[in-house]
Amino acid sequence: MATVARVLLDSPLPQLDRLFDYAIPAKFEGVARPGVRVKAPLRSAGRMVEGWLVELGEAEPGGRPLSELAEVVSPIELLPRRLYELARAVADRAAGSANDVLRLAVPKRMVRAEKAWLASDPPAAPGVSADAAATAAGILSTYPGLADAALAGERLAVDAPPHPAAGELRGAWADLAAALAVQTLASGRSALIVVPDHRDQTQVLEALAACVPDDAVVRDDARRSGPERFSSYLRLLRDVPCIVVGNRSTVYAPAHDVGLVLIWDDGDPLLAEPLSPGVHARDAALVRQGVESSALVFLGHTRTTDVERLVQIGFVRALPAARRPSPKVVLSATHEAESRGARVPSSAFAAAREALQHGPVLVQVARPGYSPVLVCAECRTPARCRHCSGPLRARRAGAVPDCGWCGRSAPGWSCANCSATSFRMASSGSERTADELGRAFPGVRVIVADGDHPVASVDDRPALVIATRGAEPHAAGGYRAVILLDGDKMLMAEQLRIGESCLRWWSNAAVLAAPGSPVHLVGVTGPVARALATWNHAAYARQELADRAPLQMPPTVRVASVEGTAPVVDEALRELRATVPALDATAVLGPVPQGEGMVRALVRVDYAHGRAVAEQLRSSVVAAAVSGRRRGPRSTPRTTLKVRLDVPELDL
Structure with a gap:
């Protein structure tokens, strides 16, 4: 044969x-x-x-x-066969193609790097010194049972230590992640640490540098050159264990005998894959753990509803620390004697003034720029660009506004609603906040940290650090006070998970405070504020799940998006109902028009029927592609149906 x-x-x-x-x-x-x-x-x-x-x-x-x-x-x-099986399993779960997953996992081939790899000798198995092993064991001992559970291949949800590492410009969570990886490497197996961005990656690499030799750690991220990425990928193919630290695609790294996959801060949107088939790193890690039986650890300062759902059904075990430390959170509100429009209440102002005598103070704001939102001074209608209808913004006081979309300036602007020619600043960005607080605290250094002004760290001298959410630099010894502004505006966003997101933004800033230093959350009350003040994120996630379950909102159900021309979508939904009779009349929302002759529908399905729904929707995609083929000697298919599973928001 x-x-x-x-x-x-x-x-x-x-x-x-x-x-x-x-x-x-x-x-x-x-x-x-x-x-x-x-x-x-x-x-x-x-x-x-x-x-x-x-x-x-x-x-x-x-x-x-x-x-x-x-x-x-x-x-x-x-x-490797293990990578193909993982890609196939991930694609089948998401009604996608295995090739789409492999494009994320395997970097582009580089011939010169390949020749160098063929000519090189295999690396020696990395060792872990007795001192490094003892240090890792000491860190893991703060979580009773964590070391044994990780070695046994359990699925765990772990609340990260909410404070900076002693004497280091990194969070204590990075030391915990490094300790788990070192323990795994010492057992002769590989560890994958998946983080959202380069700032988190740098912290983990710094923590590992003090524990294991450089050749035991493989850095995996898109900021490296093509030859560097391909060389790192070739290193993973060796039958030698290692520790891999990288972004969301690292979850597919074909390292030798993986014993641990750790996902840091799974609520960060950077871990959601935008490319087809759009599988979140958290879901890919769950699939991988089922294929390889490695340990899976979700580590974060907050608990997402996705992970809490897994905890509630017993699929993931929550493992608390021996002690439950928390930042000193103060809910600051405007007093009666103060102006209702006061942005910084007297209590937070006094805390900042006291803290500036000892070191830096962090002030978190919602948006970058000077004034990201302008409105008409007469009727309060948002100021819009006459060319593209984009929002107008001010870059500094007294400047001519420009458009946030097309960049055109808007001299001689007039309101489309009342024809008034004057506007007012409706919000304060990082630069305007820096101006205001700089005048309130004369002689104090003011540092702006946002997308346009990235700052990795600051020293321990007194300074006001004005940072947008997610751009907060680390401070030597921690901040002497943290003030969280614009919380009420952040919560006003029309998103299903806005409460989760705000709690994550505020918590990630609060843990940058030095032990015992105050964290002031300004102008926010309600469940999210209470969760931050009590540092009980799991309870908030449980309540969110309870509130969403009667409404069939994710993640209590899986949601699939089906988009295409109206006849194709209707046919796909008809076939789906015939194949999966468990779908009730309320399972499908839409279809609704999306423009250019396209419509979109959302399908809500229980997790028990997720596999059947994915298989049937994939069949519809294939059928639509085949039937959409044009006639002719060099015919090419048209994409008439797009499917995406596990949509995080019910947004038609």
Whole structure:
């Protein structure tokens, strides 16, 4: 019986998301091995396409003659079987293509880096010194049972220590993550640490630098050059354990014998994959843990409703610290004697004045810039650009406003509602706040930290640090006070998860305070404020789940988005109802028009029926792609149906 190569073609066409059999020419025998990159003819299109040789098999007896492989692009087995199985499982869960997942996991091939790898010797197995192991054990001892649970491969939700690391410009959470990774490496297995951005990555790398040798740590992120990324990927293919630290695609890293996957701050939107099939790093990690039985740790200062749901059903175990420290949070409100429009209440102002005698003070604001929102001075209608209808903003006091979308200036502006020609500043950005507080505290350094003015850290000298959410720098020894402004405006956003997001933004800023230093949350009351003040994020997440369950809001249910032309969407929904009769009449919302002849529907489904819904929607995508093929000698398909599962918001 002849041996055939089963190839996954690298094509965006959904109908090609399966293995195709190809004959192996004699010249490729011994070279065409599972995992190598190949080129093969695509008979229907009359062209060569690249693909992955996934496995070798036997030809079916009596079958038609097979096309032959045209080329073996690289002799290196770049696609381990474990990575293909993970990509297949993730894609099936999300009604997507395995190729889309592999494009996220496997960097572009670099020939020079590949040749250097072939000529190099395999790295030696990294060791963990006795001192490093003892230090890691000491850190893990603050969470009773954590070390044993991680080695046993459990799924855990761990509340991060809410304070900076002693004497370091990083959070104590980074030391805890490093300790778990060091313990895993000492056991002879690899560890993956997935973080949202480079600031978090830097903290973890600094914590690891003091524990393990440099060659034991692999950095994985998009900021590196192509050759560097490909070289790091080749390092992961060695049968030698390591610690991988990177962004959301790191969850797919094909490291040797993975014993731990740690997700830091899973509520950060940067961990949500925008590219198809749009699988969140948290969900990909859950799939991977089911495939490989490695430990899975969700570490964060807050608890997302997604993780809390898993805790409630017993799929993930919450593991608290031996002591439950928390920042000193004060809910600051404007007193009767103060102006109702006062932005900084007297209590927070006094705390800042006292703290500035000893060190830096952090002030968190909602938005960057000087005045991000302008309104008509007469009728309070938002000021809009006459060219694109974008919001007008002021870059400094007395300046001509410009558009936040197209950048055009707006001299001679007049209100479209009342024709008034004057406007007022309706909000204060980071720069305007810096001006105001700079005048209130003369002689004090003022530092602005936002997207346009990135600041990684500040020293321990007195300073006012005005930072937008997520851009807060670390302070040597921690901030002597933290003031959280604009909380009421943040909570006004029309988003399902805005309460979760605000609690995460405020908590991540509060933990930058030095132990015992006050954290003032200004002008906010209600459940979110109480959760921050009591530092009981799990209770808030439980209440959110309880409130969403009767309304069938995510994450109590899975939500699929189905978008395309009206006939195609209607047919997909009809087939879905016929295939999954458990869907009730309220499961489908829409379809509603989206413009350009497209419509969109949302499908709410219980987790028990998620697999069946994903399979049927994937079948509809393939059917729509095949039926949408144009006629002609060089016909190409049209994308007439788009499906995305686990949409976080019910937004039609």
